[in-house]
Amino acid sequence: NAGVTQTPKFRILKIGQSMTLQCTQDMNHNYMYWYRQDPGMGLKLIYYSVGAGITDKGEVPNGYNVSRSTTEDFPLRLELAAPSQTSVYFCASSYSTAGGPGEQYFGPGTRLTVT
Amino acid sequence: GEDVEQSLFLSVREGDSSVINCTYTDSSSTYLYWYKQEPGAGLQLLTYIFSNMDMKQDQRLTVLLNKKDKHLSLRIADTQTGDSAIYFCAETGDTGRRALTFGSGTRLQVQP
Numbered sequence: 571n572a573g574v575t576q577t578p579k580f581r582i583l584k585i586g587q588s589m590t591l592q593c594t595q596d597m598n599h600n601y602m603y604w605y606r607q608d609p610g611m612g613l614k615l616i617y618y619s620v621g622a623g624i625t626d627k628g629e630v631p632n633g634y635n636v637s638r639s640t641t642e643d644f645p646l647r648l649e650l651a652a653p654s655q656t657s658v659y660f661c662a663s664s665y666s667t668a669g670g671p672g673e674q675y676f677g678p679g680t681r682l683t684v685t
Numbered sequence: 686g687e688d689v690e691q692s693l694f695l696s697v698r699e700g701d702s703s704v705i706n707c708t709y710t711d712s713s714s715t716y717l718y719w720y721k722q723e724p725g726a727g728l729q730l731l732t733y734i735f736s737n738m739d740m741k742q743d744q745r746l747t748v749l750l751n752k753k754d755k756h757l758s759l760r761i762a763d764t765q766t767g768d769s770a771i772y773f774c775a776e777t778g779d780t781g782r783r784a785l786t787f788g789s790g791t792r793l794q795v796q797p
């Protein structure tokens with residue numbers, strides 16, 4: 571198992587550019603998440619998905635979009651990059667049931683700089 | 686809304702015990718977690734505790750939960766230089782999204 575993989579590892583964008591951060595998991599997890607981590611801070615939830623075809627907003631969704639067409643993939647789209655989106659982005663997945671949330675497995679992160 | 690708070694920094698000498706503290710506000714928290722983040726890396730789950738427990742021990746790690754005061758602590762016995770990292774407290778409530786609410790992290794520095 572590769573676990574949770576993210577691409578790219580690093581990216582520099584100009585203001586107004588667009589990009590997609592890729593996330594794939596091979597553990598057949600139903601739940602997937604996108605978090606951002608600003609310097610010196612904890613992680614904030616951007617979007618999450620409880621299964622293929624179902625997505626919902628987290629705490630800081632503005633400026634982002636997601637889709638979940640398969641169980642494995644959960645890409646995060648930035649349409650018009652802004653300096654405030656400079657951050658490290660982490661994708662995570664878990665197998666959650668009515669019995670409990672399940673352990674969240676994190677990808678290695680994508681470091682994004684918008685200038 | 687939910688809030689999780691931690692002190693920013695802790696420095697200990699190698700071989701001593703480290704105690705990292707966390708407070709949370711969500712009384713419906715069901716699971717509480719400790720994650721470790723090394724420089725430039727992702728998050729590694731160290732341990733977690735269910736809200737109906739008050740203590741959990743796992744080798745050098747001891748988690749104490751005071752549910753009345755909404756206080757969680759992580760004790761690392763015989764701290765090593767390899768334990769130097771940022772430690773995040775996180776919680777999840779009994780909501781459908783199962784997402785984690787994180788503290789800002791405590792940077793642990795272990796001096797030889």
